[in-house]
Amino acid sequence: MKRIDGETRIVAILGDPIAQAKSPELFNALFECHATNAVLIPFHVPPLQLGPVLDGLRGIANLAGVVVTVPHKFAAAAYAASLSAPARQTGGVNCLRREADGTWSGAMFDGIGFVNGLVACGQTVRDKSVLLVGSGGAGTAVAHALVDAGVASIDLDDASESSLARLEDALRSRSTATSVRRGVAAAQPIHDLIVNATPCGMRDGDPAPIDLTDASPHAVVADLIMKPEQTPLLKAAKARGLTVHLGRHLLESSVETMAAFLRLVP
Amino acid sequence: MKRIDGETRIVAILGDPIAQAKSPELFNALFECHATNAVLIPFHVPPLQLGPVLDGLRGIANLAGVVVTVPHKFAAAAYAASLSAPARQTGGVNCLRREADGTWSGAMFDGIGFVNGLVACGQTVRDKSVLLVGSGGAGTAVAHALVDAGVASIDLDDASESSLARLEDALRSRSTATSVRRGVAAAQPIHDLIVNATPCGMRDGDPAPIDLTDASPHAVVADLIMKPEQTPLLKAAKARGLTVHLGRHLLESSVETMAAFLRLVP
Numbered sequence: 001m002k003r004i005d006g007e008t009r010i011v012a013i014l015g016d017p018i019a020q021a022k023s024p025e026l027f028n029a030l031f032e033c034h035a036t037n038a039v040l041i042p043f044h045v046p047p048l049q050l051g052p053v054l055d056g057l058r059g060i061a062n063l064a065g066v067v068v069t070v071p072h073k074f075a076a077a078a079y080a081a082s083l084s085a086p087a088r089q090t091g092g093v094n095c096l097r098r099e100a101d102g103t104w105s106g107a108m109f110d111g112i113g114f115v116n117g118l119v120a121c122g123q124t125v126r127d128k129s130v131l132l133v134g135s136g137g138a139g140t141a142v143a144h145a146l147v148d149a150g151v152a153s154i155d156l157d158d159a160s161e162s163s164l165a166r167l168e169d170a171l172r173s174r175s176t177a178t179s180v181r182r183g184v185a186a187a188q189p190i191h192d193l194i195v196n197a198t199p200c201g202m203r204d205g206d207p208a209p210i211d212l213t214d215a216s217p218h219a220v221v222a223d224l225i226m227k228p229e230q231t232p233l234l235k236a237a238k239a240r241g242l243t244v245h246l247g248r249h250l251l252e253s254s255v256e257t258m259a260a261f262l263r264l265v266p
Numbered sequence: 267m268k269r270i271d272g273e274t275r276i277v278a279i280l281g282d283p284i285a286q287a288k289s290p291e292l293f294n295a296l297f298e299c300h301a302t303n304a305v306l307i308p309f310h311v312p313p314l315q316l317g318p319v320l321d322g323l324r325g326i327a328n329l330a331g332v333v334v335t336v337p338h339k340f341a342a343a344a345y346a347a348s349l350s351a352p353a354r355q356t357g358g359v360n361c362l363r364r365e366a367d368g369t370w371s372g373a374m375f376d377g378i379g380f381v382n383g384l385v386a387c388g389q390t391v392r393d394k395s396v397l398l399v400g401s402g403g404a405g406t407a408v409a410h411a412l413v414d415a416g417v418a419s420i421d422l423d424d425a426s427e428s429s430l431a432r433l434e435d436a437l438r439s440r441s442t443a444t445s446v447r448r449g450v451a452a453a454q455p456i457h458d459l460i461v462n463a464t465p466c467g468m469r470d471g472d473p474a475p476i477d478l479t480d481a482s483p484h485a486v487v488a489d490l491i492m493k494p495e496q497t498p499l500l501k502a503a504k505a506r507g508l509t510v511h512l513g514r515h516l517l518e519s520s521v522e523t524m525a526a527f528l529r530l531v532p
Contacts, residue, residue, distance in 0.1 A: 003290075003291060003294070004290040004291075004294055004305065004306070004307060004308070005287075005290050005291060005308075006284050006285045006286055006287035006288070006289075006290060006308045007285045007308075008290065008307065008308055010307055010308070010309065016327075018272050018328065019272045019273045020272055021271075021272035022272070023272075024269075024270040024271050024272060024274065025269060025270075025271060028269070028270055039270065039305075039307060040270070041270060041274065041276050041305060041307060042270070042271070042272045042273075042274055042276070042328060043276065043326045043328065043329070044326060044327040044328040045325055045326055045327070046325070046327065048325075049324075049325025049326070050325075052321055052322050052324070052325050053322045053323075053325045053326060054322070055318055055321075055322055056318050056319045056320070056321055056322010056323055056325075057319075057322055058315075058318070059311055059312070059314075059315025059316075059318050059319045059322075060309045060310060060311055060315070060319060061282075061310040061311070061312065062284065062308060062309065062310040063309070
């Protein structure tokens with residue numbers, strides 16, 4: 001890794017917990033690759049401290065911005081003076097750029113990161129039929145990005161009816177060609193892409209969040225969970241011989257986009 | 267340099283400007299040497315932002331503390347819940363440790379760093395006669411540390427009469443064996459150690475701040491200025507064949523002390 005000196009620009013990733021974060025390795029490798037004098041560091045920020053920390057970081061002239069992770073993505077959006085379209089659609093941010101006047105510009109790259117990750121792994125997205133389970137922040141970001149990418153249909157499910165209805169309404173209100181159905185909890189033969197956007201699978205003993213019994217043998221099964229890498233859903237998909245897509249591809253595919261948004265790489 | 271990951275602990279150096287700071291290289295080399303998973307990064311903080319930045323940094327659980335440099339050493343002391351003896355004596359801090367409850371413990375290592383730097387370079391301090399020009403923050407820290415180290419006498423001078431009187435009073439009130447005189451502006455044959463603690467020499471065209479005409483050929487001439495390394499005073503001393511002592515030794519000698527205070531090295 002390159003040396004840090006007095007002219008190094010700083011990016012911090014804010015989360016709670018933070019020890020598991022992979023962003024330091026990924027961003028710092030990118031900065032090294034571009035010979036950019038910048039470094040990404042982890043900041044462990046409990047929820048009650050998010051406001052004071054973000055207010056304080058505004059005063060640091062060589063701070064390019066912050067990457068925002070769990071559980072701060074929604075709360076952090078309230079501190080942004082402006083929001084990108086995906087940030088407005090999801091109500092959350094995963095990146096805040098510090099402007100010269102000390103204000104924050106918010107953006108959300110989780111959705112486009114997921115789509116770009118699929119494409120980078122050789123999958124096509126346009127005109128595909130999708131089953132998306134989970135309508136929280138991650139599910140909402142992914143749903144909007146899939147609509148942007150021109151999927152034919154999205155079937156949605158979530159244990160929370162209100163969250164599910166909100167996402168369905170938001171997608172329908174975009175009046176795109178994408179067909180949206182809700183309350184589809186299990187894989188059907190029509191689904192080309194099956195996505196888990198719930199936290200189910202992060203803890204030992206979690207069941208697979210989607211029943212793959214009727215999945216097409218050509219389906220791609222994706223999980224947004226990064227740790228463990230092999231979730232119960234992905235293990236079940238593998239056991240059926242289906243193609244699996246790992247959670248870390250989302251982050252890997254959005255690192256360069258985020259660094260460009262922060263004006264640290266071209 | 268070692269890789270930064272989600273478990274890396276953070277130290278920031280706060281200054282304005284900050285591009286010239288040597289602390290990142292020195293601290294990060296020390297952390298590498300001790301296999302400590304920590305990194306020091308530069309934060310460029312304008313004076314008006316110091317309060318909000320320090321308040322914000324209190325909320326970052328993996329922040330070990332901050333190193334404080336020009337122009338924040340005095341202002342930062344006001345944010346400390348407790349102060350070390352040298353910090354109280356000088357009224358300033360160059361290090362704030364973040365305690366688990368989010369409060370700051372302040373310390374000032376400039377004085378002991380200067381004395382330790384002299385010793386590391388083979389000089390003795392005890393029982394020596396000193397001429398110290400400059401009674402601001404740096405001069406005050408060095409004066410108290412020289413008294414702690416048992417110098418025989420300190421002759422003081424400064425363009426600011428009030429600052430000079432304050433330092434003289436403070437040194438006398440410690441009722442040590444050290445003799446203190448003020449208003450001695452030029453080197454005398456009695457002086458074993460001649461120290462510039464004024465900013466004179468930082469800018470191109472600055473004159474030497476101390477007249478060395480009558481200096482002893484055995485005198486050691488020290489400058490606290492780090493940049494340029496070869497100040498007008500040190501050039502004049504060299505021209506006279508005197509031993510010179512560079513500003514950077516102060517920082518080099520206090521890095522390990524500060525890292526230990528921040529509980530990052532044994």
